[in-house]
Structure formats: C-alpha cells, structure tokens
Amino acid sequence: MNGNAAVVGVIVALSFLIHRIQAARPELNAAKSSSVKRSTVSATLARSMPGSVFFGPHPIFVESIQSYWAIQERDIVPQCIVRPRTAEEVATAVAILKRDYDVRTNHGEAPLLLAVRSGGHSPIPGAANISGGIVIDLRLLNEVVTSNDRSSVVIGTGARWSDVSKVLDREGLAVAGSRNSAVGVGGLTLGGGLSFFSPRVGFVCNNILSYEVVLANGTLALASETVNAGLWRALKGGSNNFGIVTKFVARSFPSTNIWSGFLYMTSSKASQVIDAFYQFTEARPGVYDEYAAGPLVCFSYVQKAGVRVLATHLVYTKPEKWPTCYSGFKSIGRLWSTVKIRSLTSATDELDSSSPPGLRQKFVTTTVKNDHATLMEIHATFERGVEAMRRVRGMVWTLVLQPLLPVSARKGQPDSQGLGTRTEPLVIVLFTVVWKNIEDDELVERTTRSIINGIDQYAASRDTADPYRYLNDCANWQKPFDGYGAENKRFLQQMSRTYDPDGLFQKACVGGFKLDMDSFRP
DSSP states (O other): OOHHHHHHHHHHHHHHHHHHTSOOOOOOOHHHHHHSOOOHHHHHHHHHSTTSEEOTTSHHHHHHHHTOSBHHHHTOOOSEEEOOSSHHHHHHHHHHHHHHHHHHHHTTOOOOOEEEESSOOOOSTTSSOOTTSEEEEOTTOOOEEEOTTSSEEEEETTOBHHHHHHHHHHHTEEOSOOSSTTSBHHHHHHTOOOOTTHHHHOOGGGGEEEEEEEOTTSOEEEEESSSSHHHHHHTTTOTTSSOEEEEEEEEOEEOOOEEEEEEEEOGGGHHHHHHHHHHHHHOOTTTOOTTEEEEEEEEEEETTTTEEEEEEEEEESSSOSSOGGGHHHHTSOOSEEOOEEEOHHHHHHHHHHTSOSSBEEEEEEEEEEOOHHHHHHHHHHHHHHHHHTTTSTTOEEEEEEEEEOHHHHTOSSOOSSOOTTOOSOEEEEEEEEEESOGGGHHHHHHHHHHHHHHHHHHHHHTTOEEOOOOGGGOOTTOOGGGGGOHHHHHHHHHHHHHHOTTOHHHHTOOSSOOOOGGGOOO
16 A cells, blocks of 8 residues: 555544544433423413424434434433424414413513524534423424525525525525535524635625514514614524524525535644635735635544544635635645535535534634734644543544635625624634543533633734634633624614513523623613
8 A cells, every 4th residue: 555545544544533433322211301390381382283392202302302413402301392384383382482481570480491493503502402491493494495586595494504505506506504514594594604605795694685583472573674674683693582583585696516625634734734824814905715715724633543633624616626815725735635626515515524413512712813823822722722631532622713804704784793893804713622421521611711711811912812703603601792892782682672672582592692681771
C-alpha cells in the first residue's frame, strides 16, 4: 500500500470511529413513561384532539422521545405528546394550555410547562422537551410547496431541511436553509439561521416573506412586512418567544448544483489553515465572492483514537471548481478531499453525516473580530481543552471557525439580531463536544465554560471581542439577546408584551432562550 492510500485508510478509519462511538439507542423505560402523572389538561387535550395526543408507552410517544438528536433530550419524559395535523389543531392546543395557565397564575400556582418541537436537533436539555409537561411535536406540519411563479416556497415548520432541498433540487430552485439536512426548519429559522447562501442573501430569517403563527391567546395570525410588521421582524432571530410558527413562506431563487466538500489535512497544517482563513475573512475589496460560503475550519480531537483531525469545508454555490477566492486553501497540502460538484441535498447530507445522533452533545459559542493573534489563541485554547477532557470517554472535541462578513449580515430583510451596524469582518467561534457517559457531564460543562470565558477575556484585552452570539450555537447559560444590543432586546421585549401580554411563552414555554422580561420597563 502506497503512502497516500495508507493515509486515506486512516481518514476512513477515523470517520468510522466517530460514527461507532455513537451510544446505543436507549429504550424508553415503559414503567417510567407510564408513571408520569397526567393532568386534567392532558385529558382535555386528548378529548379535544382525538388521534393527536399520545401518552407513554404508546409507540408514537416512544418514537418521538427516541428521535431527538441529543441523548440529553431523550432522557426527558414528558406527560404527553401532542402531534397536531393542522395549524388549527395547534391553535386548539394553545387555547387549552392558555386557559390552564390563566387559572394557575390567578391562584398563584406554578404553570404547567410546555415545550415546542420542530426537528429536535438542539443539544440543550429541555429546548424541545419538558419533564412531566406537554410537548407539541410539529413534525406532521411538513409541507413544501412552491408558488406558481417559483418566487417563493411554503414550508411547514416541522419539515427537515432535507425535505425542502429534495423538492427544490428537482425544480432547479433553492432557499436560504440549513447546511445540515437533518435540522428542523422551525428552530433554525427562528434563531436566525446560517446558510450556504448567506453570503448572497443574508441569514435564513432575512428571506422569510411571511409567517403563520399561533399566538398565546390561541388565535392564528399572519406576520408579514405589511401585516403585524413588528411581529414579523421579531420572529427574525427572536426564537420561540412570541407564539408557535406553523408555516413559513420563504423567498426562492434559481439554483443548480453546487461545489462543496471537505479538505482533510494533518494537524501540523493548523497554522497555514488559520493563515488562509484569516486572509479569506478579510474580504478585501475586489476579493469578496458572494458565491463562496464558509469556509468552515474544523479542528477535532477523537479521544477513542487519540488523534487530531483537521478538516476545512468549502462551498461554492455555483457548479464551478476551485474559485479564485479559495486559492489560499488550494495551495495547502492535503491528505484527502471530498470536494466535488453535487446537489444541495448531497452537500447538506455530508455535513449531517459528520454529526450522528444518539450521543451526549454540547455547543458553546462566541464571536470575535478577524484578528490573526486572536485566532491563534483560540486554537491554543482548543489544545488546552484536549488536555482538560482527555479522559472523557468517547469524546470528540471540535473547534469550528466560520466567517461572518458585514456585507452578508446586511443582506435581505431587517431582523432583530443587531448586526447591521458592523463594519469589520467577524468570526463565529463554535466548540462542540460529543461524549458517551452522563458521569462526564459536569467536566464537559465546566471545561467549555472556562474555555469560552478565557477566549472572551483574551479578545477583550486585544479589543477584538464582539457581543454577538449566534443563538443556534449557544449553550444554555449564554444570553444571545444581550448580544443583539439593548435597543433590539427592548424591541423584542415590547413585541412579547404586545403579542403575549400574560407571558405564556416566557413562563410556561421555558425551553430555549428567554427575554428577561423582569427587566423590561415599557
């Protein structure tokens, strides 16, 4: 076997190992699911929505729990699962829950908790599931319908992005959507949403023409640029704080195949790759190419194999190989490459395959200005994380760097994220951890917090810190709305007070990131 073939064999083996460390899919304990106390509310839901409400250990209840991406979400057992078949059924469920919420709060009692699920791809425990509460599972609301003039697409909030791209690939169209095919439409879009098309059209949320949303009072409303315009803007990055979105109308555009894939390199190339990333992100006049997405530079440590993996993911949203903007990466020696011209579905499936379900998962993020010394310190911090968590069984520890350029942040419709005033290129820094055992949860939590705090302190000392935190990558303890800026946060709080005056989605729907309404002063 020659040297190149041997190296390819090593990479294939590492990929196999990453997938094999996936934890065995745990069976939901039937006794545990049956022993969860049922409330009069769940009985009312079952009577009002026959065939749409399920209790443990019904197979549909079990399937819903075991289909969450992260083990931490699968460990949670709710009281019942509501699977609406229409937006009207969502409205029925919310109206019932709101009546109960009002009775409890009027008597000074704690509310019955609820959770809303689209794809169930969040790593945060309780983001889309709730212990002993009511889960509204929206996955049956999964329509994907293009308009007659091909300028827009109606997308059900429970669809996965693979459902969307498979339809649009056949029609020669695309929308700004997830880079991972398994992610749900609802969560990604309400959290802002980064896309392969973001350099051309902005965040996913910047391309939503209208929303169909069930408000806290159980009514079905439209939010668009001309109807409920404040709510329309608030939903662009405001997450699940205003109601339950049942349908999105997204702007579509012509698209054919794209060029994408990974470049795999030895870890000794880290400095060269960071140099190339820094130069790309500078995006000097005349160099910026709106068809170039990423690059995503990924440094990983695979505990089971005791090795480091360096991969760079490149995308060009035209069927053209090696555009000039990626010349800095092309010149770096690589072991293996998967880059090729392919469909959008194939490209997003490749990223999904790198993050299999069934493990304990953790995300944590920060944002910095594009400063070479800061990027090198972030990589050094990644290496310190390897040492801190080396004993965590089945651990894959990854640092991902991705550009956020001011020109792309200003594209599309206005949102609530507060990035429109940025003039310097930014870098979104994401750390991900997967591991097997609950006994290591505390070490992972402590280490990731310490690492992000250290990076923020270093960046502040060099004046390269930025307050923005990409909501979909935040850990449960982070506060993305603070990073939107005081004016935008206040706007979101005002929209919450307007459309949910009694606070159902603040106090009863506790998953995700809330708006700190106690601090709001009209």
